[in-house]
Amino acid sequence: MQAKPVRLSTDSADFEAAFRDRLHWSADTDAAIEQRVADILADVQARGDAAVLDYTARFDGLAADSMAGLELTQADFKAAFDAIPAAQRDALQAAARRVRSYHEAQKKASGESWSYRDEDGTLLGQKVTPLDRVGIYVPGGKAAYPSSLLMNAIPAHVAGVQEIIMVVPTPVRGSVATGGSGAQLASTKGERNELVLAAAYVAGVTRAFTIGGAQAVAALAYGTDTVPKVDKITGPGNAYVASAKKRVFGTVGIDMIAGPSEILVLADGSTPADWVAMDLFSQAEHDELAQSILLCPDAAYIDAVQEAIDRLLPTVPRAEIIAKSLNGRGALIHTRSMEEACAISNRIAPEHLEVSSIEPHRWEPLLRHAGAIFLGAYTSESLGDYCAGPNHVLPTSGTARFSSPLGVYDFQKRSSLIEVSEAGAQALGTIAAELAYGEGLQAHARAAELRLKPVPPARG
Incomplete structure (x- = not known):
């Protein structure tokens, strides 16, 4: 070779x-994958948990009577953490400390709210708030990446996200990941990776489900009776996962298509x-x-x-x-x-x-x-x-020309703050009204003018 x-x-x-x-x-994604993903997303949106259970059984060979059989608990995380070798525990915690320290510094540098008042007493500023709930996709089974879990969950935690929902496929050995009905569906415990679950314990994951593929992305994007709907989905996956993330963008945010x-x-x-x-x-x-x-x-x-x-x-x-x-x-x-x-x-x-x-x-x-x-x-x-310490989720395929690494800012949003004083309304109202009339939006103009002293007559 x-x-x-x-x-x-x-x-x-x-x-x-x-x-x-x-x-x-x-x-470009294969047209057959795109169509299959579209069908899965539509089915999960329509049938919720039932569809997720069906696809998890079909693709991962992992059978369960209800979603409760596919949900991981904090006790599972702690047990995995306790079970891994001490050297792995130490390495996991040391890595997590460095990743957390870096992202805490990142938050202080760029993630704070700010405001100021101008000469008229008008307050202008920006309010930075975390997303309420995010979903992180972690490859599972034999292809397991605890480091990716740390890199996705820790900056979300530092940003102040209250709920971090992890999905991680745990396929039964020998199941057919691309579909089909030949897998033996006798287990509710597939190929769990203890280091991934231990990383979830260290990183502060809130809830986790042993589901993967396009159906997991759909469950996070649309919500089911069991899986909460999230605001944003991050994390790597195969072609089906990437295609699903592209399709649900707009319903939820996504990190990037890697x-x-x-x-x-x-x-x-x-x-x-x-x-x-x-x-x-x-x-x-x-x-x-x-x-x-x-x-x-x-x-x-x-x-x-x-x-x-x-x-x-x-x-x-x-x-x-x-x-x-x-x-x-x-x-x-x-x-x-x-x-x-x-x-x-x-x-x-x-x-x-x-x-x-x-x-x-x-x-x-x-x-x-x-x-x-x-x-x-x-x-x-x-x-x-x-x-x-810095995040390892990075832009690929030349997109670093306009994209950035995953960071605290990906789990925050910014709201503009505007508090116009009475004096400020006199100056700004005249400007706004003139521009609004120019655009033919009379109601916009009058809303500004009604706050002027004296109130000018409406223009025809």
Whole structure:
């Protein structure tokens, strides 16, 4: 098995075409998935709990007579926390402390209400309030991500959200996740991941249900007799989950529609090549469509990284996935300079950007678009995934040009505050009336004019 990311050079005449081809990725969802998701959403909206029970039995092989059989309790969370090894408990709590500390600092910096009075005594300001109830989707079973639970639940908790509803699929081993009726439906306990439940205990999840897929998104968006309707849904999922989140947006808020994971390493050649190779692996192992790119002005160093890839690939368990990812979407790009590398990085706008350099702060001011920027050789992207503190839910597929990491602000909303004084009404009323008449909205104009002294006659 070999992993040979495409070698590109900005000096080559065909660089632009090859570069665009390597970056291309379509977010279009299969039409059959879209139609299936639409049917599931409509069914859950119409039948509520009954539909959720049917789909959970069909897709996860997890049978229950009522939703009570699919609800996790605080006792389940505590039992899972107590059952995991002490080292995992300590790591989970340490990660949670750092994630909480970062998001508490974020809230203080940008999440407070404010107001001021102008010269007429009119009060103007902004009131920041948390969402009442949010839903977080956590992949379950064998593909379990307690770190994602922390990254979604903790900023919601810091923001002041009162109810955090978790949905996590716990499929019975051997069930057919894409549908069908061949699964054995004899259990109400599927593949629960104890570390996920322990993370729910640490992060302060309010309620949780062992449901997943489009039906879980529908239950959160529309509400059922058992599952509360939420204000916003966050968290990663498969193509069915992503399609469902797109369709319910507007009924509820969503965080983002995430594409495959990405890492871009901007290197000056000073970091051990093995470190960079493994950093490229760290994203490639997620998915065959994940993208790992190296930008470097040192051709000999790029050769060293390729040699490290060849040597280290057989040592990692997910070698086949990594090889397919690097062969299909990976790139080792030789640039004329670090400045040019920074410019190309801004064009890519990667999810994760490592500045693996002796002088990372020299290059950081040139970097404008990235979900998260990891400065210096010791700052591996994996530390950000688990425990550095900043959120690991990041914009992908170039959307870092206009999007931000998940944060406290995603679980808050802002209301404008306006209290116009009597003196202020005299100045503002004249302006508003003039503009309202210009728009042909006479009632708007008269509402402002009636507060003027003296009240002017109505215009025809």
